[in-house]
Amino acid sequence: MRLIAALLGVLMTAMVVQAAPLRLGRGVGLHEWLNWSPVNEDRTYRRPPYRTVEQWLSSERPLSDWPKGDPFVRIRALGFDFVRLTVDPGPLLVGNDAARREALDVLSRAVRRVTAAGLAVVFNLHAVSQVPAYGMDVIDGGADSEGVMHYRAMAKTVAAMLVEIGTDKVAFEPYNEPAYYPCDSGGTEDWQRIMAGTVADIRSVSSDLTIIATGACGGSITGLTDLDPSFDDANVLYSFHMYDPHEFTHQRAEDSDGFFSGLPWPARGNSAERVRQRLSARMQAAGFSQLKEIVSLAKADKRIETYFRENWDDAMLKARIGEAVDWAKRHALPPSRLFMGEFGVIRMTADGRSGAYDTDRLHYLCLVRETAEENGIPWSIWEYSNPYGMTVIEPKGAAIPDKELMRALGLVPQ
Structure with a gap:
């Protein structure tokens, strides 16, 4: 009898362990490797699809x-x-079975290479627009559209591939920043049906694979709470991206010759x-004529006014993340079941055309990270390496980490 009880205890313990999502803590986005599968001149995908590690590392430097x-x-x-490994779903959506199988094999090897280094992987299907037929628009036609059904069927094949790698190593995030606006009760409920249906699809493949679900409205906190x-x-797990306020995190001009920073x-x-005065000084240093300076400042003015009218501070930022925490608690979910899948701030460029000053950028990022951790929320910074301003690795020169950013993330600079 004691032996039976002991065996039942072991079985129950195993079931509890299986019923926990993949353990995640501090992560980083890898976007430039598998999210831009090379294309031919006619905008078809090259075969085999996706870039090698060497092609990725040498793509910008x-x-x-x-x-x-x-x-x-x-x-x-x-x-x-x-x-958080972002992956272009395009090569997985093409009509040829052999091409899809080839893509799955490439991706399986890629994920296994990452996990062999001791890293867990959040596998995120992250549509891009380079081949419009397979961009995010494919799922914008409503819950019953052919595009959604095709995408959901593809997601099941990805889930099966990930299960083979091991549910103790990978989690599956089938969507990135879906639209489906407006994000309120006046919406169509299409996104609710799509997300619920996709979870059911994946569960038909595996009950153990960790799924990262997301709300609509660009994957924002507002989308999550709806x-x-x-x-x-x-x-x-339940994802949200933290880019609030967007005017601060994404400081860049609408045109390549403009200024929006500081x-x-x-x-x-x-x-x-004071912001206007600094922008004016930078424009003059760049040789702008008086007329061009006036026009450029006028373009920036609305965004500057919006930012200062909203008057964001640390308390408001913490309260914004608190909306996601409150949503979880309302639904009897521990905040540790949330997932802050992206956050970041564009750093100031050398010419001052875009980005935030380091002191402000690091203050913001440290506060967002600390607030997430205070609530037990795993996070992923956007992103590991790119030349566009949100990067852990310095964008030029020797590929070394941004040491001050590492400190803001609570990590030891190397």
């Missing part, structure tokens, strides 16, 4: 800028325990006029 050794081991050494987690099970954090206690 000489390969010699990178230190020797396994790049994924280096990521692990920085203190990250997982990567979501009804009626499809919930113990292996589902909004301070926090806005409260600072001055719109």
Whole structure:
């Protein structure tokens, strides 16, 4: 009898362990590797699809800028325990079975290479627009559209591939920043049906695979809090992206010759006029004529006024993340079942055309990270390496980490 009881205890313990989502803590987005599968001149995907690691590392800088050794081991050494691996779903949506199988095989090898370095993987299908037929528009036609049904069928094949790798190593995030506006009760409920249906599809493949669900409205906190987690099970996490306020995190001009930078954090206690004066000085240093300066400042003015009218500060930022925490609690979910899948701030460029000053950028990022961690929310910074301003690795020269950013993330600079 005691033996039976002991065996039942072991069985129950195993079931509890299985009923927990993949353990995630501090992560980083890998977007430039598998999210831009090379295309031919006629906008069809090259075969085999996706870039090699070497092609990725050398796409924006000489390969010699990178230190020797396994790049994924280096990521692990920085203190990250997982990567959010964004993947172009296009090669998986093409009509040819052999091409899809080839794509799945390439992706399986890629994920296994990352996990071999001791990193967990959040596998995120992350549509891009380079081949319009397979961009995010494919799922915008409503819950019953052919595009959605095709996408959901594809997601099931991806889930099966990930299960083969191991549910103790990977989680599956089938969508990135879906639209489906407006994000309120006046919406169509299409996104609710799509997300619930996709979870059911994946569960028909595996009950153990961790699924990361997302709300609509660009994957924002507003989209999350409009979501009804009626499809919930113990292996589902709930994503939101933290780019609020967008005017601060994404400071860049609408045209390549313009200026939009230097909004301070926090806005409260600072001055719109001071921002304008600094922009004016940069424009003059760049050789702008008086007329061009006036026109350029006029383009920036509305965004500057919006930012200072909203008057963001640290308390408002914490309260915004608190909306996601409150949503989880309302639905009897621990905040640790949330997932802050992206956050970041564009850093100031050398010419001052775009970005935030380092002091403001680092203050914001540290506060967002600390607020997430105070609530037990795993996070992923956007992103590991790119030349566009939101990057852990310095954008030019030797491929070394931004040491001040690493400190803001609570990680030890290498």
